[in-house]
Amino acid sequence: MIDNYLPIFNIEKQKMKKKNIEGNLSRLLNDVKQEKLYIRSETFSDSMWTKAIQYFYKINPNFNSDKEFSVGIDCNQCGTCVKVCPRDNIKIDELKPVYGGNCEFCLSCINLCPQKAIRLRKESNPNARFMNENVTLKEIITAND
Ligand code: SF4
Numbered sequence: 001m002i003d004n005y006l007p008i009f010n011i012e013k014q015k016m017k018k019k020n021i022e023g024n025l026s027r028l029l030n031d032v033k034q035e036k037l038y039i040r041s042e043t044f045s046d047s048m049w050t051k052a053i054q055y056f057y058k059i060n061p062n063f064n065s066d067k068e069f070s071v072g073i074d075c076n077q078c079g080t081c082v083k084v085c086p087r088d089n090i091k092i093d094e095l096k097p098v099y100g101g102n103c104e105f106c107l108s109c110i111n112l113c114p115q116k117a118i119r120l121r122k123e124s125n126p127n128a129r130f131m132n133e134n135v136t137l138k139e140i141i142t143a144n145d
């Protein structure tokens with residue numbers, strides 16, 4: 001699976017990963033057909049990671065928020081970011097998109113901006129963006145309607 005969490009992962013490197021889509025889908029389909037029920041038990045390590053991450057967000061409340069985004073001069077006000085946002089968190093003012101503080105950090109606006117005009121304050125590769133080749137932009141926009 002590609003990890004499109006831009007602050008940490010370089011999408012270009014992620015795209016090179018062997019994904020075994022057919023094999024994984026077939027396994028999932030088989031599990032659904034058999035109506036398998038499985039809930040993985042939490043390990044000690046899971047619990048420690050959860051606590052550490054919760055503490056990190058507590059002391060860095062803006063870490064995964066739209067305060068991390070900036071819109072550059074390449075923006076041509078096409079409005080794609082507005083349409084792909086599942087939270088209706090973006091409005092276009094006279095010059096460029098403005099964020100409203102109701103962000104779930106899905107990163108759709110950044111990944112799908114045709115101009116790559118939206119940047120994160122810190123990211124692994126500002127030129128690398130991801131769009132699932134099996135999903136169209138129109139389908140993403142329609143899903144938000
Ligand atoms: S998608 Fe990119 S180019 Fe289009 S309005 Fe948003 S920031 Fe500007």
Ligand code: SF4
Pocket residue numbers: 066084085086087088089090099102103104105106107108109110
């Ligand atoms: S990251 Fe997602 S939720 Fe946040 S503003 Fe962009 S599209 Fe909307």
